[in-house]
Amino acid sequence: xxxxxxxxxxxxxxxxxxxxxRLESPLASIFIHIDKDADIRPFKNLFLREGVRDVHWVPRVxxxxxxxxxxxxxxxxxxxxxxxxxxxxxxVLLSGQDYPxxxxxxLADFFERNKGISFVKWARLPWSIWPDAGGxxxxxxxxxxxxxxxxxxxxxxxxxxRRLRLIYRLCGLFLPENRxxxxxxxxxxxxxxxxITRGAAERILVYLWHNARFARIFRYTKxxxxxxxxxxxxxxxxxxxxxxxxRCVFWDGRRDEYPAIVRIEDFDEIRSSxxxxxxxxxxxxxxxxxxxxxSELLAGFKHRPE
Numbered sequence: 001x002x003x004x005x006x007x008x009x010x011x012x013x014x015x016x017x018x019x020x021x022r023l024e025s026p027l028a029s030i031f032i033h034i035d036k037d038a039d040i041r042p043f044k045n046l047f048l049r050e051g052v053r054d055v056h057w058v059p060r061v062x063x064x065x066x067x068x069x070x071x072x073x074x075x076x077x078x079x080x081x082x083x084x085x086x087x088x089x090x091x092v093l094l095s096g097q098d099y100p101x102x103x104x105x106x107l108a109d110f111f112e113r114n115k116g117i118s119f120v121k122w123a124r125l126p127w128s129i130w131p132d133a134g135g136x137x138x139x140x141x142x143x144x145x146x147x148x149x150x151x152x153x154x155x156x157x158x159x160x161x162r163r164l165r166l167i168y169r170l171c172g173l174f175l176p177e178n179r180x181x182x183x184x185x186x187x188x189x190x191x192x193x194x195x196i197t198r199g200a201a202e203r204i205l206v207y208l209w210h211n212a213r214f215a216r217i218f219r220y221t222k223x224x225x226x227x228x229x230x231x232x233x234x235x236x237x238x239x240x241x242x243x244x245x246x247r248c249v250f251w252d253g254r255r256d257e258y259p260a261i262v263r264i265e266d267f268d269e270i271r272s273s274x275x276x277x278x279x280x281x282x283x284x285x286x287x288x289x290x291x292x293x294x295s296e297l298l299a300g301f302k303h304r305p306e
Contacts, residue, residue, distance in 0.1 A: 001112040003028050003104065004088035006077035008070075009096025010035035010063065013046045015283050016096045018290070020052055022298065025104035029056070029085045033073045036060040056084055064145055068218050070192070070225040075208075078201055089115070092195045098279040099262075099290055101248070101297050107276060111195075114242075118200045121190040121245040122230040135189045135227065140178040142171065143222040152222070181217065188230040191245050192223075193279075200239060207232050248275035264288040271297060 005023050009016050009032065020030055032055055034040045040060070047055065058080040063069045074093060081091055090111045102110075126134020133140075144151040144167070151164050153171040181187070196204075208215060214232070218224035233239045248270050250260040261282045262270065267289055270278050281290060 001027070001089040001108050001115065002085070002087045003090045003092055003108055003111065004081040004085050005030045006033075006074070006081055006091060006093045007031065007096055007098075008033045008035075008063070008073050008077065008093070009043075010038045012096060012283055013043045015281065016043060017046055017050050017052055019094070019096065019099060020047075020055060021050075022100050022294075023104055024052075024054070025108075027108040028104045029081070029088060030054070031056045031058055031077050031081045031084075033058050033077050034060055035063040035073070037062050037064075056080060066143070066150070066223045067145055068215075068221065068224050071215075071218060071228045074192075074225060074229070075205075079205065082198070082201055082205070089198050090195060091198065091201045093193050094277065095193065095279060097281050098193065098247070098277050099281045099286075099293060100277055101270065101293060102276045103298055110276075116197060116199070117240050117242050118194070118196040118233065119242045119244050119246050120194040120196065120230060120233060121247075122188045122234055122241065122243060123190060124234075125187045125189050125227070127189050130189065136187075138222040138224070138227065139181060139187060139217070141222075142175060142179060142220045144220065179220070182213075185214075185231070186235060187227060188234045189227045190230045191247070191249070192225045193245055193247060193277075194229060195246055196233070197240075200233060203236050203239065204229065204232050207236055246276040248273040248278040249280070261285050262289055264292060267292050 005028055007016070007019065007030065023030055034043055058076050061069050061072045061076060063073050077093070078091060081088060126136050128134060142153045146164065146167065149161065149164060151159060151167060153168055153175060154177050159165045159168050218228055221227065233241060250262065250266065251258060254260045259280050261280050262278055263285050
């Protein structure tokens with residue numbers, strides 16, 4: 001089965017080139033979104049120098065962390081991949097700091113033998129592992145990005161900055177304390193990165209076409225990319241979902257990082273996880289780990305999975 005890899009990146013051109021080289025295959029097409037706030041020239045120049053040309057650069061949007069623009073970037077990738085590659089059967093969303101633990105050939109065979117199944121991490125909200133109201137406060141509170149400052153209304157603490165404090169008080173005059181949510185919709189959360197079938201990808205776009213109000217719900221939602229796609233897929237009839245995103249990510253607070261930047265000392269756990277990708281890699285700390293993955297994992301998974 002052919003796979004469309006959808007990569008959202010904003011820094012580390014050399015890391016992106018390395019990722020793309022590991023994903024290149026006749027069984028893969030590669031689509032890249034670079035945050036509009038980043039200079040795309042170092043990325044394209046490095047790709048040219050390295051002879052990596054068979055990629056598709058998709059229309060760009062600004063992607064401040066935690067905003068709805070991250071959803072817009074994912075949708076840009078998804079639309080372009082559906083339009084440009086009619087042969088792809090799976091759509092795998094990656095960040096520029098993901099790294100594969102299996103070859104494209106292995107992945108294509110796995111998805112072929114699990115045809116029709118989308119692999120997505122999801123849980124009904126409130127989700128017990130998320131703090132505060134289990135994720136509902138992301139939806140019921142208003143989350144604004146004002147310049148480079150963030151404002152949540154209502155909040156446990158009134159902002160200290162004078163400008164934000166004024167805006168917060170204006171919110172109290174004109175906005176309800178809790179945003180009303182549609183009663184006919186059950187909300188689900190999960191992680192931002194997923195692996196979905198062509199049918200599921202098309203279902204997302206059709207749903208948005210027929211439900212324009214849905215996207216408006218997320219305009220002032222914090223980290224909406226962790227709720228938006230799961231809510232559509234779980235609520236839509238015909239979605240065949242496996243509750244697994246196939247990623248090895250460490251959220252246990254090791255090295256006081258959330259998620260942890262993976263390093264060489266994490267290799268044994270990554271190898272034994274059985275997952276197909278790991279994140280979050282960083283060229284400052286993860287080069288030895290990526291070399292070991294190349295030599296001991298990718299080199300050993302050329303053939304059909306058992």
